[in-house]
Every structure is written in structure tokens, then in C-alpha cells.
Amino acid sequence: MTDSVEEFRLPDLGEGLTDAEVLSWSVAVGDRVELNQVIGEVETAKAAVELPSPFAGSVVELLASPGDTVPVGAPLLRIRVEASTDGPDPDEPDSDEPDSDGTVAERPPQVLVGYGPGAPPVSRRGRRRDVARPDAPASPPARADAKPAARREAAARGLDLAAITGTGPGGVVTRGDVLAHAAVAPDAGADEVRTPIRGVRKRTADAVTRSAFTAPHATVFLTCDATATVDLVGRLRESPAFAGRHATPLTIVAAALLHAVDEQPALNSSWDDDAQEIVTHTTVHLGIATATDDGLKVPVVRDAQELSLPDLAGSIAASAERARTGVAAPAELVGSTISITNVGVFGVDAGTPILNPGEAAILAVGAIDDRPWVVDGELTVRKVVTLSLSFDHRLVDGERAGRALASLASTLTDPVPVLLSGT
Template sequence: MIKVFTLPDLGEGLTESEIVSWKVAVGDAVKLNQVIAEVETAKAVVELPSPYEGVISRLHEEPGTVVEVGNPIVSFEVAGSEDSAPDAPAEEQNSKRVPTLVGYGAEPEKGGRPARRARPGAALAVASTTAAQAAAEPAASVSLPAAAVVQNLVQNVVQNVGERPRSTPPVRKLARDLGVDLSALNGTGVGGLITREDVQAAVVSSEVLGSAQLAAPFAAGQAAAGLPREVRTPIKGVRKYTAAAMVSSAFTAPHVTEFLTVDVTPTMELLAKLKVSRAFAGLKLTPLTIVAKALCVAVGRNPSLNSRWDEANQEIVTMSYVNLGIAAATPRGLMVPNIKDAESRSLTELAQALAELTETARAGKTSPAELSGGTISITNIGVFGIDAGTPILNPGEAAILAMGAVRRQPWEYQGEVALRQVMTLSLSFDHRLVDGEQGSKFLADIGTILADPGMLITMI
């Protein structure tokens, strides 16, 4: 029998996701919980496990397609006594919501499955897919009239899409990723379709142009010959969510930012000793590791920095745990996954958690659960060579600490001027939750620990 799997609600209140890639193909046998696809939500790329054990009979959407929650994405042929038509999703869905491995599918409308948002170029994608399937069949199984029908279908669809570049969703996604303007390309596929090879060839051409022309300055008012004047990137996924969250935070919480420049030479000397210590063998130790530990200690002494504003209940909620967010720049945009219960972790455990968090974020594997529930955050702008800034609060949090670059510069030391390693800390906080005195003491506590790590034992 045929089972149709709809895009589930991932538990974050999201209404749609983009199919990033399929890990299976039609005809593949899959097991329960096997990863079948990667989908990008507004927060992260999520691996989608199979809810059934069976054989893939149909992939309803191509990579690069944005699908609404509750719409079919894949059909399975599973063992059973009941028969069902492969293309009858409505017959496969119960009238109530069915739990899946990653949440709940959207509740179907009374008249059948949820209404589906029209996708630009959908007909072209279907036609080109049909053409590709026909081309993939053995020559003996495709008659000349059938091939002609496919070609005519593609040409008719192309005529109906107006000025839209003639390509399939996967090719359009590839072009976006590589920065190629499809409107400037001539397709070599059936009916003038732009293929992956056309996009890749354009990249090679631009690289050749780049080696000869990009080093020269742009002529006044003109872009370099042969290069697109503009590149437009759709605002979606992680970047769309981040933009909305930052705007909401900036215009909801009254931000205050304070700065403190610290001689962190003792901290850098401590890190050098720890790196050769057997207890930290194999672990990556950086100033962020020490700052994370110092922040957890400072939160215990200044709990207002670890609180949130509950507008609905008109309450201030102060947490006794620290879910420490770490801002991470990834190819898909800014993410702030957090380390749960960071205050209870040793320095070794923090170092390991930071390494895992960073690796997962850069690989685009951060789960929605890791991105939610944060209580306070750190952003390490020093890795980009920046000294200080005014970071925007992660929504729902009271404070965020920015670490600047560690620089060797003249500094007063023991009554003389010496060359020391110096860092600037920038603390932004929500003035509804944190008074100036509380924010200043919190920042001073972190600075004290970085200037003299031995002071840590006097604070715990």
C-alpha cells in the first residue's frame, strides 16, 4: 500500500520549509528513522527521518522548492493488505493530525489536503522533469512521437512563462548559490532549458574574466565587462528569520551598551599552560572558553543579566540555569545555538561543548532545539579582527557580550608601560531588566577574572 508523508510541523511554529536535498531516490528501500531529506526551516537545516519502512515510490518536490507544512513531499510503498493509488494523498491522510517522528503534520482542511501555494515555474519544472525522465529511458523504450510530445510540451510551457529564465528549481538554486544571472544565459537543453552544465560553464567563464579583468578598477559608472551588474538573492530561511528577530529586538528592548578594556595577558598565559596539560589533551582552547566560564560565574553574582521580560504575564522571569548562546557565522547566515546548563559544566566540558557547537553550526546541522531556550549570549567579533561593537540582543534575552580581538599594545603594568595583550569587552543589555549598576558589576566581574584568573576562586 502507498503511504504519503507530508511536511511536518517541526515544533517551532513554522509554516513552511525548503527542500534542501534528498538523501533517497525513487525505488530506494528505506528503514524507519533513516534520514531521507534535509529541509531548511527559518532557523536551521534539519535532517528529516523516514516515518515508514518501505520503498520510495514518489518524490513530490524537487530540491530548492519551498513547501508549506502539511503538503505531501514523499510517498512510500509499504507492506500491507490495503491498496491505495500512488497519487491520492487525500485518501492516505486521516481526518485528524497524525504524529510523526519530528512533530505533527498540519491539520487537513475539511475538503481534503491543505491548499498549496502556487510556485512560479512549477509547470516548467514538471515538463522538464518529464523530459529528463524520457531522456533517461533506454532508446528502445521511447518512441519518436513520444519524444516529440515531450519537446512540444516543454516549448509550450516555455512560451507561457514570459520573461522568467527557463530552468528547473534545482538549476535555479545552483545559480543562486554560485551567483549566476540566469537571464544572461542561453540554455542548451530541450526547448532552450538552462541546464546545470550551462550554469557551471558560466562560472568558469566568469573566473576566466576575473583573472584578467577583476584586478583592474571598475570604470566610472560601469561594472566589469561580462559580469552581472546586480545579483539578487531571495530573503528566506535563516537570514529571513534572523532579520526579523533582530528588528524586533532592536525596537522592543531598550538597548544599553557598555565597554571595558582589559589586560588579558594572565588569561593568555593560562591558556598556554592548559594547552599542554594532559587534562585538556585534544581539546581546542581559546579565549572564548575562558570568557564563557567567566560569564557563567558572573551571572551567578548578577542574576538580572540572566532574565527575560514576559510581556503577556507582566512578569520578569529570572533563570537559575544558563543556556549560553554562542553567535556563529555560517554559510546560511547568523545562528545562535546554545549550550544547555552551561553554569554546571567544568572548563573541560565547556571547551568540548563549544567545539561541538561550532562544528555543527558550520556544517548546517544545528537542530531547532539547540537554537531555542537561550538565556544569555556571547558573540566573538575578535575572530574578525574587530575590537568592539554594539551587539543586538538575541530576542528574549537580557544581555549579550561581544569579545574583541586580543591585541599586543602598550599598557600600564606595575607602574610602568609594558607591551601587554589587551581585549575590549562590549556588553549590551535590556534596560527594562538590567540597571546600569547591575550591568556594570557584571561586566567588571568578567574583566576581573580575565585580568587575574586566580580571582575566580573568590567568586564561587
């Protein structure tokens, strides 16, 4: 039996994801790789993912370059797998030997679960760089230790990571290090900076554009007194039940939204254009819009309506942190049925959020500030917040949206009755 050359194909990395962008390779042509060794990193619509090798052998050819968008099932690289020392199998044709008619038998490619042969060709953003052949004498340069966001930023700016000093744990290069380096790098005289549209930002742009032009958006606003909510959060943080759970006003907002969904189920629905049906979801998978170095991500708290208030607080905090640090798996970032975006953390009072594709509603929470407010006919200072509810007008009419927003405001003004009811 002779050596064989196997293709490593892009696996199905998550629910509904059809392609991924190559971020970086950890190997070069001629390198020896072991089974399950990380050989590169790709970015899906939701997260960066490391790729383990399904073969042990030597790298023959890299078929995609950083920046390429590769469909699921397409080949990424070729690895030469050494022949077994146990001898050839007489019943198995050798992939390198011609048949009686002079043709070479094609060996079916080994694929991992979720792979699919026969995929379309790689979509290029530019001409693929030439790669060295296996007999190339040069050794590959050492790969700089850098976070995915730093690699993307450096690639976009044409910077060499090896020339950048890392300030992260253990000297890892962060995106901030890349930006700082770029700020002091010599300027060639250009009066503009061009950044390729790729990765999470590209997919976010595609999603919001599709949403804006397929679902008829409408938004309603309501400002309310959230003093009782702020006071309650202060007491919850001192409760043993919330130890390590990071209670915030967003916790109460999420509980209030779940209560509003219970009253107005249309908020938790979607429009199936192909089947011409309205799908009302019986469970709430709550999306939490989260700003990250890579762009906007929406981690999902699944079956949120089943969670106690402490568990809801803990799940929101944990999901957002996993998204921010880039460790959330793609499956954790898809499947939400309704979402919350907290623009108040940036000091913003209100906005008109765009729906996540497939969702009927999204709630924006503004900054909670001290403002003059009338209580029992007297002017006083209270903690005040503005809520913005955007909705798909095919699924939610103005009356239902207005009632839902009024319910949300009522809960934030006096949260205890709703929380005691368990909804």
C-alpha cells in the same frame, strides 16, 4: 485492496520551529522509494535537515519546489503505496471506492510523530514548476553530490551543480566551488547580482529586526588588561586535563560571564510580555554566536554553570564546530538564555551586538592585541581587549550592566581567584 496514495507531511523539526524551506529533492516523480530513504532536504531557522520517507512506494507528485517555505504539517509530496498482498481487510472501507451515497471515503493520512494534518497551504516565492506525471518516460537526472550551502548558492545564482567540479572530500561540491564557478561563468551583461533572501540569513534578519524593535537596547564598553588570561590559556593547553578540549581565551571569557551572572542574575532573564512577568532563569544555557557558510548560528552549551573549566572548553569548541559543519540538529541551536559573540577573531576591537530575541544580555569580545598600558605607574605593553555588553534595559539597568562588565574585566585581569572558587 487497491493501491493508496499517501501524503508525506513536514514534521515538527525542533523546538518552536513553525516552518522550513525546501532546499532540494533527492527523488523525482516516478522514482521508487524505500521506507526511511532520504527523499529531500529542508532548512529550518537553525539548520539543514534530511527528510526520511515514512512510506515505501513510488513518487506520484512533488508538492513543493526548492525555495518554497512550507509550514509544519503541510504536505510535501505524494507517494503511491502498493496494496498488501495479504488481501483486503473487509472491515476497512477502500479509500478508492465510493460509499452508498456516491462519495469517496477519505483515508486519514499517515503521519509521523510531530506531524499535524490540516496545515495552511504552502507559501510560494514564485510559481511552482510543473512536475511530470507518473507515466513520464524521462528518467530523472543524477543528483550532484554537493553540500547544502553549495546547493543554496547554486540555486540562488541559477547554476547547474552538475556543471561544477567539486573539490571537497570525494569530489563533493562546496560553496567555494560554486562561487569560483560563478566568478568565471560568462556574464550576460548585468551590472548587479540579486540573491534571494532565504534560509538562515532570512531568519536571522527577522530575528535581529524583531529584537531591535521590541527590546530597548543599550551597550556599555570596557577595555581591560587580559595578559593574565592569555598566559593562563597557554598553561591550560599544556595540561593533561585539557587534552583535546581546545582551551582558548573564549573559555576564560565564558567562565567570567558565568561568574558575572552569578553576581547579577538579571543578565540571565527574559521578558514575558504576554504574562507581564520577568522570568529569571536558574540555569545558564550559553549561546555561542558562530559564523558559518549559511550565516550566523548560535549553538547552545546547556547548563553551562554546571560544567568544569575543561568541559566548558570542550563543549564550546564542539558546539561551534557542529554548527560550522552543518551537522547540528535544530534543537542544538535554540534555547539560549545569554550569549557571547567573539568579533575579535575578525580583528574587530568592539561593536554593539544585537540581543538574541528573548535574552537580556549579549557579550561581544574584541581582538586581544598588544597595546600600551600603564602598570604600577609605568607604561608597558600588555595584552588588551575591549568588552561590549548589550542589554535589554527593561531587565537590566545601567548600574547592573556596569557592575557586570566590571566583574568580567576583573576576572580577565586576574582569572585564577574566580576559577578556583568554582563560579
